[in-house]
Amino acid sequence: MIRSINEAAFGRPDEADLVDGLRSEGAVLLSLVAEVERQIVGHVLFSRMSIETSGGPVPAAALAPVAVLPDHQRRGIGEQLIRHGLDLLRARGERIVIVLGHPGYYPRFGFSSQKARSL
Numbered sequence: 001m002i003r004s005i006n007e008a009a010f011g012r013p014d015e016a017d018l019v020d021g022l023r024s025e026g027a028v029l030l031s032l033v034a035e036v037e038r039q040i041v042g043h044v045l046f047s048r049m050s051i052e053t054s055g056g057p058v059p060a061a062a063l064a065p066v067a068v069l070p071d072h073q074r075r076g077i078g079e080q081l082i083r084h085g086l087d088l089l090r091a092r093g094e095r096i097v098i099v100l101g102h103p104g105y106y107p108r109f110g111f112s113s114q115k116a117r118s119l
């Protein structure tokens with residue numbers, strides 16, 4: 001199901017393959033789905049990553065991919081998935097989340113390239 005959500009949202013299999021790869025590596029921190037009328041319409045995945053800094057490796061979470069079925073986009077589902085995921089990670093003590101994504105979408109969640117530069 002999660003594969004079909006990612007394939008439909010991105011129009012290609014790459015992101016669904018990424019999900020499978022992260023799962024088989026045991027790197028998944030959090031995988032959330034969104035339901036509308038008992039149908040899964042969205043998915044977000046956060047995985048473990050490590051940032052190399054001058055002070056040594058620092059653990060972080062990576063947000064990718066996030067996908068909402070085309071017919072359900074632009075109704076706040078992606079935003080709810082991301083906000084809920086970030087809240088859960090914060091509650092678990094995660095302090096850094098990295099995303100590679102559209103600069104018009106992610107700043108609303110607190111992401112900024114400026115913050116990434118300061119790591």
Ligand SMILES: CC(C)(COP(=O)(O)OP(=O)(O)OC[C@H]1O[C@@H](n2cnc3c(N)ncnc32)[C@H](O)[C@@H]1OP(=O)(O)O)[C@@H](O)C(=O)NCCC(=O)NCCS
Binds near residue numbers: 009069076078105
């Ligand atoms: C990106 C995505 C997850 C957003 O989910 P959503 O439920 O449609 O988004 P929301 O309703 O929470 O937010 C809507 C906002 O997303 C923005 N948005 C949607 N898709 C976007 C895209 N591909 N690039 C930039 N902004 C996008 C819209 O501009 C809208 O903002 P606005 O209303 O202020 O103009 C969803 O559109 C999707 O699955 N897209 C295809 C896959 C994808 O590109 N994933 C992200 C990879 S970085």
